[in-house]
Structures are given as structure tokens and as C-alpha cells.
Amino acid sequence: MYPAAFEYFAPGTVDEVLELLARHGEDAKILAGGQSLIPMMKLRIASPRFLIDVNRIASLTGLRQEGDRLVMGALCRHAEVGRSGLVRLRLPLMADAASQTADVQVRNRGTVGGSLAHADPAGDWPAALLALDTTVTIAGRDGLRTVPLSEFIVDAYTTQLGPIEMVTEISVQLPKAPSGGAYVKFEKRAGDFAVASVGVQVELAEGGQCRSIAISLGALGAMPTRARAAEALLLGRAASPELLTEAGQLVQAEAQPFADTRGSVEYKRHLAGIIFRRAFAAAVDRALGREVETLHV
């Protein structure tokens, strides 16, 4: 099974990519990790006439700390995020997502920038990074612009990227201690997309109250969203079983899943409440310095 024929470019700079996009417009597609695009091309869901492979652009690789932010090049691979000591220590929510996306092979090739630009409603990075203060840097003909992730994705498989633009960097605020985060994903089978996923990032006050809280929902609507009502309920309060039950109900009400082969609307909504509570518990445990893994919580 071959993709339809295309003309292939492997430019060495972002400027060259923009030039190629300007020349070929909607007939061109950017190839990053290719773990979604190449299957789509083979299944002829996508048949770009011009393929711009950005994998040889050194400026798009790697991840680093800049001040109080983690900055990832658009080509940063999932596995690279998962191996990062900084991510494991300061952003365990991202380590969860990095280790649960697809499988080893896909994690070695797939990129954070590609995952965000693809904006699959069940993708892990869009959902996980929405629970954090995440911005996306976009290069276009007028230079660079930076937008919050919450504005970057506008619908299923749709971002605000223009035809002559590309993602260059993703930047995430490093949370202040004592804080913790967790991303819990429920899969039908190992390595699959999420049936539903929830990210929770919490900062605790001395008395255990939530000084700040973010709850993100994945695969529970056309695009990832924040469970704002549940966040508002928990903000400034210490969690009790009753409060968490109520917050879980709000999460379920805010979820807008579709029925598909992974489950019915009722099932996914039910799951949303359950995995929210698991993610919240793991996030609080981590904020208190306890080690928890979320693979089987």
C-alpha cells in the first residue's frame, strides 16, 4: 500500500518551508513524525501533491529550560519528552502523556508539534498540555507569533494555522511547588487512542486547599476542553470525598463526547467522572511529594 505520488522536499530551514508553502499552498503538507500523516496518505485520506519533510531542520529539535518555562522544538519526539529529567521532576503530567501515547515505535518518531498541529480529538498532547500553561509559537511570513494552546486548536483536526504557517516551538510554564499533575488515559486496548482522558494540574496551599487547579478533558468532545465548572468548585477548597463526587459530576456534565467504536456517549461520560477522580488523586499525591504512576490507577 503506497501513498499517492508526491513531490518531496527536505528543506534545512524554516524560511525554506515557508517559501515552499507559499509556492504550493493547499497542495502542500508538512511531514513531521509522520505517524498519523503517512497512514492517512496510504489510506488516501490525504493525498498532498507536495510533501515538505521538516525532519532535517536542526532548529526545531530538542527541549530545554528557559527561565521558568520548558521549551520544546516542534520536532521534539514523544520519547524524548518521556526521558527528560526536567519533565519527570517538574511536569509529571507530561511524563504520563509521553509514556502512554501509542507505542514505543510511534513514540520514537511522533512529535509534539505534529500532534498539536494534527489536533486529533483523541490525541494525548492536545489534552495533556491544555491542563498546563502552554503556548505555541508559529512561524509565518511576517515572523513569529505565539498563541495560547487554548486558542491554537479551534475544532476537530483544525487549528488556527494559516496556509503559510508552521509550528516551531511549544512552551510550557514550570509549575511552582507544592504542585503536582497527572494525566490519566483510558484505552480500550494497549497503544490505542484514548476512550477518554483527563489531565489535572494542582497547586496546593498550606492547608491543602487548591491554590490553583486545571482540569483538561481529552476525547470528550470535538477538541480538548477545560472543565471550568469543576475547576471553579474546587478552587480555594480542600478536597473531601463529597466535594470530589460533586466535581466529578460537573466534569461529566461538561464532557461532550461522541459515540463511536470506542464507546457510547453515556459510557464515555461515566468514564470521565471516574478518571477525573483518579487523575486528581494522583496529582495531589504528587504535589505532596509521593511517587505515583498513572498507568494502572
Added chain:
Amino acid sequence: MKLPVNLSVNGQAYEEEAEPRTLLVHFLRERLGLTGTHVGCVVGECGACSVMVDGALVKSCLMLAVQAHGCEVTTVEGLAQRGKLHPIQEAFVHNFAMQCGFCTPGFLMASHALLERTPNPTEEQIRQDLSSNLCMCTGYVQIVEAVKEAASRLGEWRKTHT
């Protein structure tokens, strides 16, 4: 239009060319004659086409041959040395970790990648890691046993081969 694909496969240098849409797996099999790497689902689900590219395990059906230009590739043919099976292969044979054998090259490469990174994995780690590869015959039990045995065989093997 064909583009150059100069790469090293199992330590041997090749100067070849390929159509841009040629997948790495087809290039390895049809252009280089290395048919050990199998074509399974071709949409990245089954892992039968797994190879190492620059030290990272990848599915060669999810990569274009032209993307491997300048890379070092290891396929299942690169495991055995001088006609002697690699310890992972021996462990697979010893544990009957295959029936039809179609998925075996992918499992061998995935096991190789796992044991390079994690020389003494727990059963849990083996099962998690190898969830990337599908076998429709064995039910996985013998494969997991083989990887456990391979881990201990490799410990001995490394003492004499490094």
C-alpha cells in the same frame, strides 16, 4: 523522480535511490533484498516491520525510504553474527516463541530495543513494551518467557562480545 538514498544497513553501506513515496520497508525488501523485515498491516498497527534507525526502534512502514538517507539501519538480518544466532533469537527458539513466524522479526527487533534500554526488565515492562507488536498465534506467553530468558542470556553474552 527518484531521489538518492545513501544509508548503512547492518553495517553495510548502500548507495541507492527511491521514489519519494517508497516506504522504508518496501525499499529494504525489494531494493536491498532484505526480506527478513515483514510487511504486516502497513498502517502502523502490527509492528512486523520494526527496524532500528539511528538506534531508535521504528515501524518501517511509517517512514519513507528517502527519510533514511544518511541513517544507520539495523534489520533482523543484523542480529545474528557470523552464522551464529543472537541470544535473543536463541531464546525465542528455546521457548517456542513463534508459531507461523510472521511477526517474529518485529518481535525480535522490539525485544532487542527493549533489552538495550532496559537490560533486566520486569514482566510488566516486557508486556507494556511489546504491546507495540501483534502476534496472532502464540498468545504472547512464550514470547514474554523468551524475552525474560534473553535478558539473562544477554548478560552472559555481553561479557564476551563487548
